[in-house]
Amino acid sequence: MTQNDIRHEIAHLAHAELFTQDLEGSLWFFTQLLGMRETARQGDSVYLRCYEDPYHHSLKLTPSDEGGLGKLGWRTTSRDALERRAAALDKSGLGAGYTKGDVGVGETFAFTSPDGHPMELVWDVEKYRAPDELRSKILTRTSKRPLQGLPPRRLDHVNIMASDVTEQKTLLEQTLGFQTRELVVDGSTEIGAWMSVNALGHELAIMKDATGARGRLHHLAFWYGIPQHNTDFAEIAREYDIRIEAGPDMHGVTQGAFLYVFEPGGNRIELFGNSGILQFEPDWETRVWDLQEFATGAGLAIGGTTMPPEFLLYGTPDVPAHAELAPSV
């Protein structure tokens, strides 16, 4: 298969599992502030969905000693595509075999990213069917807009930290067909990559973990698509004691309207207030930012935001870090 063919094997990010140090706090955050609805509980875990998520759940919360990523589920474009990608992952040494799935999820193929982030490919998913009282009048909306909190519409993307961005990026390009839309380089070292398998500017970002740790989560992003909602959620965060790290503002990279907050379980969550750049060119040429332009030009923020050093250091699970580890600009 050509790289162009491989790119159409992965459809989108279907679900994510987050570890939380404070399950009740995380549940309050996701259901009361973000209006997500609970669809199941199993073991200690709780399953949640946004009102336009297509499947049974997009978020699984599991109690743990520390925050972090439990799992990322990528849906393929067909069962055959899943098998082809599984073979490629096995060949690259990343494959971990088929699993029985989960609530609302059938058999999956487990693997890890080169840096150790747990992931899986999935074809068999339970499509969400709203009960009558939650059925929307808008047919492409899988359930009614909630009246609780300020509800995002769907899971959008994930940003993971990696000890070696280039290795991570290259293997995900090769095995899963991700296209690298934008890169940040510090001299000859790649320190950030924004990758996608569809029109979104990114479904997966990789940022260099300056602490040297492996397999950490930078953030999980939920989609509003409406710029005002990031401003509204910043107000809600202030009023209800959720710490805001940065935003609302817009990144130059991906043109995404961002708001970063920390949920009570310790994980950084992004609310995404526009669609970012939507890219349709099949022969897109990766845009490359140098670190200086990225950090002090339009890259990190088009508006006046100065990202705090922790933005480049903090991830979950948390590890000891010193501000001097942040890339100097």
Add this chain to the structure above:
Amino acid sequence: MTQNDIRHEIAHLAHAELFTQDLEGSLWFFTQLLGMRETARQGDSVYLRCYEDPYHHSLKLTPSDEGGLGKLGWRTTSRDALERRAAALDKSGLGAGYTKGDVGVGETFAFTSPDGHPMELVWDVEKYRAPDELRSKILTRTSKRPLQGLPPRRLDHVNIMASDVTEQKTLLEQTLGFQTRELVVDGSTEIGAWMSVNALGHELAIMKDATGARGRLHHLAFWYGIPQHNTDFAEIAREYDIRIEAGPDMHGVTQGAFLYVFEPGGNRIELFGNSGILQFEPDWETRVWDLQEFATGAGLAIGGTTMPPEFLLYGTPDVPAHAELAPSV
């Protein structure tokens, strides 16, 4: 090839040619009110682009006795894909052979829709390279945000009228791989179809032409992606004597934030104020609206807008029509 494979052969709508009865008026509209930039003139035609359009131009204006669609250009995902789609079009009897292209456009494969709309497939395009003074600090932005008017970011989609929606839809599915995301039916007759080859809710819509005419344009849409901009442009339209047909409001179908106006050349133009629903499910099940729910429920408008009868009758070129031809609801 499977239908799933075919769906990845067309990348997106790359350019459109509009006929205009009033070239100067149309140019004033597109450049002074919408801030598009002229990139070339050839013969009587003028070539324009939005500031985030990827190629040499997205709009070609050509003087004519009446408004209408000169041509729609679909970019394929590869040269091979173009050849495969050309073969399929030839087989279906729609193909019209290779052309020499146009300014900024290399060889194309011409064809018509089943209803006679002139279209072409293109792989060779001139990517736009901004001169220094128009280079944006935002690397995914192909040129600086203009200071003139209220500029949309790119060409978004096209809506065409057809004497037979089902025939039109079926052949475009079969030959080009479009996926039908939403349908409107009047009893057993399909009267509207919203189709896409990517994550956009639609890149191509087909609406039944109640006048019985063939090959007409309903509207061409340009993308703001920011809901407020539709409100802003409605103000500008009012102030500068551009007739507003409907909006700003949101369609339930596609969840698109719409504003319909008529440019001086007679064509209906939509300004698109959000991203609409973005769809990533590979096995999407077409949503079907019945006419009643479409016309009086959330389908045509989520807000309070009542679409005027002309919305279902007027297209370009204009033909005599009577309001009683509009589907009764």
Add this chain to the structure above:
Amino acid sequence: MTQNDIRHEIAHLAHAELFTQDLEGSLWFFTQLLGMRETARQGDSVYLRCYEDPYHHSLKLTPSDEGGLGKLGWRTTSRDALERRAAALDKSGLGAGYTKGDVGVGETFAFTSPDGHPMELVWDVEKYRAPDELRSKILTRTSKRPLQGLPPRRLDHVNIMASDVTEQKTLLEQTLGFQTRELVVDGSTEIGAWMSVNALGHELAIMKDATGARGRLHHLAFWYGIPQHNTDFAEIAREYDIRIEAGPDMHGVTQGAFLYVFEPGGNRIELFGNSGILQFEPDWETRVWDLQEFATGAGLAIGGTTMPPEFLLYGTPDVPAHAELAPSV
């Protein structure tokens, strides 16, 4: 006192009482969809407030056989001002004497508008003091932004219908100092007046009641101040079966961003999505719209909205009306 002095005697619209045919339905609408908080119950009435309203309540809901206005409370700028305005009202024959007040409201001076709308002047009000759990971090915000529904920030204005706009307007100018900011005339007959005592484009509008009825309510308006929120509330109204009459759009008159819906108790409610024009000129010259320009130009709607005939006929209490009564344009 000069007219200029009188204009500073009324501070603002402090509270309104609505009659409702369906108290439970109205309560659901105002608390679950609009996120207003209940502050008291007395007799059959329920008292509510928006999160930035300054006093004990801005809305009192009282069950009745039909919708309509129970009372409008105007706060004066001082106790002396109240006494001077009471004297002027008495002199004009509109005064109805002092009352004992209500929950959260001290002594008031009751009067009716010339058309019979029940009103009162008030100086003694209970300022709202939020309990700890509802205290906002934003010091000018009298209580925390609610997480329920899409909450407006405060009561904004009232629009009343009158059998004779000129008489109504003139007496309210003379007795209370309202300044008439905009007028609509049908030939020599005034059919609409927008009046204010402060920087708001209007706190009080009067529209001719084409049915000939007296003392009816056209609508009560609550303030978002954020244009996007009108779009959001239109979605919520659709999803939760609240009938939308018109909007979201902007009036040319007052430049107000409007959304008109009907609450379950029968009353028309406006959600106000911007600040409208804010006017500071002390010697403002009343702007006069002729009916044609008002109805078909930018007056009623800057965007594409066509107001339904009921907009000029329906009020509460409801009376039989025929569309042909609407002013012809």
Add this chain to the structure above:
Amino acid sequence: MTQNDIRHEIAHLAHAELFTQDLEGSLWFFTQLLGMRETARQGDSVYLRCYEDPYHHSLKLTPSDEGGLGKLGWRTTSRDALERRAAALDKSGLGAGYTKGDVGVGETFAFTSPDGHPMELVWDVEKYRAPDELRSKILTRTSKRPLQGLPPRRLDHVNIMASDVTEQKTLLEQTLGFQTRELVVDGSTEIGAWMSVNALGHELAIMKDATGARGRLHHLAFWYGIPQHNTDFAEIAREYDIRIEAGPDMHGVTQGAFLYVFEPGGNRIELFGNSGILQFEPDWETRVWDLQEFATGAGLAIGGTTMPPEFLLYGTPDVPAHAELAPSV
């Protein structure tokens, strides 16, 4: 007169004169980026107005060796009010006598703030009458919405730095009737005051000048009233090399949506993206922020913005300052 009466003697901020080190640069900024229209030139000065400003001009640009405030013009509510306020200013020792006025401005009464900021009271102003081609269809709009840049609607407010906030505030309360809506205190020292004579949350702010300089300008603010426009202007500022100091974000104090940029003449300009809190209570009780809550809580920014130290130090004319002068928090 009571303090309540005095409060209605000043109507609003009518015009401001800015000194600029770079007249051509400032003109480009105000006309090309902000779409203000030139209405006159006299001597070396250029007069500009926003499209909804009521008078001949709201901004006068005058070349100078350094940036700063040339003059602030406050319009009174009547001629009598002007005379009464002039007498009060004379009595307080601040009065500087009557002047012949300026282009579009009749006789004024000149005075200085206690800290030395040049100001004047004005009653006689030339109301702007748009020529036919600039006449708006919206009758409360004094001229058509421009197509150039991203035009604010009117001059909004001014923020001045003072060596002694309390003295400045007290004298402006006593002589002009300003109401102090919000205060920031550092222990027992007042370091910020937000004052208004109308429903705006502030028309005049005073911030302590930590450098000890006198009579400096912190910023002049122009009003969009639409939150999205601050985001849009941030993009424009980035693209066209205007330095952004902070924002878009919202202050907790005044609830104003801010964007601070530096115009080429050296002055800090705020774009104001909402209406801020609108206050109608005649007996408003001043809200008091302590410095800690102001600087690190919701006071300076509701969102994630960290104001740079220069925000509390830089003003025009510029003076040498060291970051350590900024209030410690």
